[in-house]
Amino acid sequence: MTHSLHRRGTRENLKDDFVVLITPAVGINHNDSKDKLIKILNKILELGPNNIGSYETGTVYSGATIQQIKEQLSETPRVRCCFDNPDKVEELVAFIKESGCGLSVTVSGLIDDVKAIAAKTDISPHSINLSLGTFGKTEELPEYVVLEFVTMCGHGMISSKLVEKLIDDVVKGRMSFEKAAMLMAQPCVCGIFNAKRAEELLDKYVR
Amino acid sequence: MLINTEKCKGCGICVPYCPVGAIKLEDKKAYIEIEECLECGTCGRNNIVKCPQNAIGETPDLYQRPRSIRKYFSDPMAYHVETRVPGRGTEEVKTNDVTGRVKKGEVGIGIEVGRPCLGTSYTEVEKITKALADIGITYEADNPLTSLMEDPITGTFIEDAKKSKVVSAIIEFTVPVSKMAKTLEVIKEVSKEINTVFSLDLITRLDSDGGIVVEEELRSLGFEFRPNAKINLGLGSPLREE
Numbered sequence: 001m002t003h004s005l006h007r008r009g010t011r012e013n014l015k016d017d018f019v020v021l022i023t024p025a026v027g028i029n030h031n032d033s034k035d036k037l038i039k040i041l042n043k044i045l046e047l048g049p050n051n052i053g054s055y056e057t058g059t060v061y062s063g064a065t066i067q068q069i070k071e072q073l074s075e076t077p078r079v080r081c082c083f084d085n086p087d088k089v090e091e092l093v094a095f096i097k098e099s100g101c102g103l104s105v106t107v108s109g110l111i112d113d114v115k116a117i118a119a120k121t122d123i124s125p126h127s128i129n130l131s132l133g134t135f136g137k138t139e140e141l142p143e144y145v146v147l148e149f150v151t152m153c154g155h156g157m158i159s160s161k162l163v164e165k166l167i168d169d170v171v172k173g174r175m176s177f178e179k180a181a182m183l184m185a186q187p188c189v190c191g192i193f194n195a196k197r198a199e200e201l202l203d204k205y206v207r
Numbered sequence: 208m209l210i211n212t213e214k215c216k217g218c219g220i221c222v223p224y225c226p227v228g229a230i231k232l233e234d235k236k237a238y239i240e241i242e243e244c245l246e247c248g249t250c251g252r253n254n255i256v257k258c259p260q261n262a263i264g265e266t267p268d269l270y271q272r273p274r275s276i277r278k279y280f281s282d283p284m285a286y287h288v289e290t291r292v293p294g295r296g297t298e299e300v301k302t303n304d305v306t307g308r309v310k311k312g313e314v315g316i317g318i319e320v321g322r323p324c325l326g327t328s329y330t331e332v333e334k335i336t337k338a339l340a341d342i343g344i345t346y347e348a349d350n351p352l353t354s355l356m357e358d359p360i361t362g363t364f365i366e367d368a369k370k371s372k373v374v375s376a377i378i379e380f381t382v383p384v385s386k387m388a389k390t391l392e393v394i395k396e397v398s399k400e401i402n403t404v405f406s407l408d409l410i411t412r413l414d415s416d417g418g419i420v421v422e423e424e425l426r427s428l429g430f431e432f433r434p435n436a437k438i439n440l441g442l443g444s445p446l447r448e449e
Contacts, residue, residue: 134406
């Protein structure tokens with residue numbers, strides 16, 4: 001589960017934040033899906049994602065290359081990536097639709113924006129996974145500023161302590177926004193952490 | 208995970224990377240609180256933490272129960288033996304257009320216990336599964352969590368699971384829309400008893416205009432959903448229309 005529906009933030013700072021997942025259904029259409037995913041990966045590379053990764057290799061922020069991601073696609077492969085531009089997502093969705101590959105595609109983002117992309121590509125979305133929020137001992141959670149960063153990881157791999165340290169490093173002028181965002185992105189192995197959004201959030205908080 | 212204290216020079220580079228703060232520094236040596244470590248593997252990834260002494264390695268019993276439960280439910284790079292699906296849950300909405308897991312007239316519920324940030328033990332998860340079992344919930348068979356249940360009818364877990372702490376465990380099931388209100392009420396109530404947090408997901412089909420079928424009912428029950436969500440575009444084949 002990529003948890004991409006639970007990204008914290010405001011409408012404003014979630015505006016250019018899209019996670020795209022292309023997933024063959026295990027036991028239904030996963031056979032021979034590798035070649036289809038390689039074609040889609042080539043298109044993603046052409047468009048220029050903000051982040052991309054795989055469970056096998058890690059992400060481009062931790063040193064993996066698109067070539068390695070392609071070569072190490074598993075028997076039940078998946079592609080996950082992040083974009084910071086709705087036009088790129090629209091072009092990717094149109095490409096996948098046109099290819100007729102039959103693989104499932106989910107897009108996470110502001111509901112209205114994802115629906116707009118679907119409308120432009122003449123697609124009727126099938127189903128939606130909504131976040132109804134967080135319950136339980138929420139008083140033990142880190143402050144909201146930190147949650148905006150850590151919830152960009154699909155699997156909870158980014159430590160709140162790391163985020164707090166990197167924010168502090170940026171505030172004290174010991175590190176650039178770009179480097180702090182890159183270091184935050186590295187523990188997220190699936191590639192859905194939006195480093196550009198992290199830079200923008202850091203910039204906002206430092207100011 | 209373990210730190211070889213012979214090799215460790217106490218630089219502390221690894222300390223902030225642990226999602227649950229299990230890496231400590233004492234007498235210029237880093238060490239891992241074995242009971243707190245969830246085996247997510249982050250500290251051992253040399254391309255991320257870059258321990259200059261290469262001092263971080265795996266726990267010797269990592270792939271044997273009960274320790275392996277931590278690994279498979281915490282490290283996204285580890286594949287579940289039971290489902291061949293990586294990660295902690297099922298393909299949920301990701302392939303719903305092809306699997307038909309959540310059909311028209313139903314809602315899918317996902318309760319990701321331990322997220323964000325806090326992690327969870329299975330004794331906490333069991334508080335929720337037992338409460339839901341009391342209203343007759345049938346758990347998603349393909350979810351790896353269900354395979355750890357001693358009795359899915361009562362929602363209890365095997366002893367090895369109850370000795371385990373993990374980054375998160377996802378309780379998944381589907382109910383008819385007619386049962387949504389009661390189910391959410393039970394979830395809200397049991398949230399007051401747990402010693403961690405959970406993130407709550409609700410999957411529903413979209414109508415032909417893209418409308419969220421249960422939107423009004425959710426609002427009337429006091430549930431507001433976030434403005435961002437995960438949407439299945441319906442490009443999968445063969446498409447499940449029902």
